[in-house]
Amino acid sequence: DAGVIQSPRHEVTEMGQEVTLRCKPISGHNSLFWYRQTMMRGLELLIYFNNNVPIDDSGMPEDRFSAKMPNASFSTLKIQPSEPRDSAVYFCASSPRGREKETQYFGPGTRLLVL
Amino acid sequence: AQTVTQSQPEMSVQEAETVTLSCTYDTSESDYYLFWYKQPPSRQMILVIRQEAYKQQNATENRFSVNFQKAAKSFSLKISDSQLGDAAMYFCAYWRGDALNFGKGTSLLVTP
Numbered sequence: 001d002a003g004v005i006q007s008p009r010h011e012v013t014e015m016g017q018e019v020t021l022r023c024k025p026i027s028g029h030n031s032l033f034w035y036r037q038t039m040m041r042g043l044e045l046l047i048y049f050n051n052n053v054p055i056d057d058s059g060m061p062e063d064r065f066s067a068k069m070p071n072a073s074f075s076t077l078k079i080q081p082s083e084p085r086d087s088a089v090y091f092c093a094s095s096p097r098g099r100e101k102e103t104q105y106f107g108p109g110t111r112l113l114v115l
Numbered sequence: 116a117q118t119v120t121q122s123q124p125e126m127s128v129q130e131a132e133t134v135t136l137s138c139t140y141d142t143s144e145s146d147y148y149l150f151w152y153k154q155p156p157s158r159q160m161i162l163v164i165r166q167e168a169y170k171q172q173n174a175t176e177n178r179f180s181v182n183f184q185k186a187a188k189s190f191s192l193k194i195s196d197s198q199l200g201d202a203a204m205y206f207c208a209y210w211r212g213d214a215l216n217f218g219k220g221t222s223l224l225v226t227p
Contacts, residue, residue, distance in 0.1 A: 033214060043206065043217040056213065089158055102148040102210040106160035 002026075004107035006092050012113045018080040021110045024073055025094030033104060034067055034077050035091040043091075049075065061086075082114045119209050121218035128197045129226050135182070136192045136221045138207030144168075148210035149183070149190045154220070155203040163205070166190065199225050 005024040013019055025032050033048040047057040049069045057067070064083070069075040079086055089111050093104040118141045128134035140149070151163040166174045166183050173181050178198075182191045194201055202225040207218040 042219050045214050045216075048214050091160060093160070103150070103162065103165055104215060105162065106152075109158050109160075111158070 004092055004094055004105055006090075006107035006110050008110060009108060010111050010113075012115065013082055014115050015083055016081045017114075018078065019082045019086075019112060019114075021077040021079075021090050021092075021112070023075045023077070023092030023107060025075070025092070026096075026105055027073070028096060029094035029105075030072070030097045031095045031101065032069060032075050033093040033095075034075070035093065037089045037091060037109070038087075046077070079112075082112075084114045087112055087114050119207050119216050119218040121205075121207055121221050123221045124219070125222045125224065127224045127226060128194070128201075130197055130199060132197055133193060133195045134197055134223065136194075136205050136207075136223065138190045138192070138218060140188050140190065140207070140209045142188070142209065144212075147212075149181075150208040150210070150215065151179070151181070151190075151192045152206045152208060152217075153201075153203045154206065155200075160206075164192065194223075197225050199227070201225050 007022045031050050034046040035043050037043045046059045047067045052069045067077045089109045091106050091109045093106045095101050095104045120139045122137055147168045149166045153161045153163050164174050164176045164179050166181055173183050178195045180193045204220045204222050206220045208215040
């Protein structure tokens, strides 16, 4: 299996621009998670989906952040407008159904820099 | 809230030696899951080991093993025969029932 795929791997943008991060989970996994990692706050859960449905978005920092999962093989995290404090590494992870549902497999991350 | 505490920001070990990374957690649940993830400089998060709380036997994966003390809410990771490739950040994580709560991480340096 190809593992969790994220794109782009690096993104540099200017304050005020829209940023879209993409994720393809492992085939057959039914849960998808978006995390943000910063030096100050560590790894934070932003939102997660079960069977394409958003379950908990309480970690989304503010209305500038939105996430969608239109189908089982694709999810996006959008920041509009972006701000310098959004600079971080954004991880997508997926987990299977059944006995191993607690085990999350991470993508390589997207390193975002907002100037 | 289930918190995860890693009290060692940095650790150092010589190649071929053994090192133990500490993790404690807080929960009122009786059945849960614990994990160690490794994050090398590439930033990729790699699953190292998983422990189910209802199992008394400590999980092992090759050179990696855990010391799970349920009553003490302690979940330490032991790395035996350390290798240069083990140098990384190590994160302890608690499965809260729907997602993971992570500790702040321990940076492991491996010296030749």
